[in-house]
Amino acid sequence: MPKSTRFLLNLVVLFASMGAIDCLMAMPDNASPLAIVYALIFSGLMFGWCKAHAAARGSDPPTGAAIMAAFLAPIGVPLYFLRSMPVGQALWSSAKALLFFVGLLATYGVTSMLFDLLRT
Numbered sequence: 001m002p003k004s005t006r007f008l009l010n011l012v013v014l015f016a017s018m019g020a021i022d023c024l025m026a027m028p029d030n031a032s033p034l035a036i037v038y039a040l041i042f043s044g045l046m047f048g049w050c051k052a053h054a055a056a057r058g059s060d061p062p063t064g065a066a067i068m069a070a071f072l073a074p075i076g077v078p079l080y081f082l083r084s085m086p087v088g089q090a091l092w093s094s095a096k097a098l099l100f101f102v103g104l105l106a107t108y109g110v111t112s113m114l115f116d117l118l119r120t
Helices: 003-024 034-054 066-070 073-084 089-117
Strands: none
Touching: 003 034, 003 089, 034 066, 034 073, 066 073, 073 089
């Protein structure tokens, strides 16, 4: 399995565990006490994914692309694709990344609902 794929699978595991932990640690104001920890782990995984993806393609990521992908993923990932691929391929890759991010949010929601059902 390519290293970049392992980073993506770790993101799925992160969002599933976030849903479970947030459900079990329900706060009255709906704020997660671990939000900063989640953000740091997410940023590290996105940075690693960008570097691993570029290495798998046999190139270095464009300057600043890995940092943008880490700290501002909705803008950084398409920017990375647009700066490192032909336009058509970059747009297709950006669409797949958007679907992946939606899938991460769905993973969080489904896991949270399942743990809520188990808890009651």
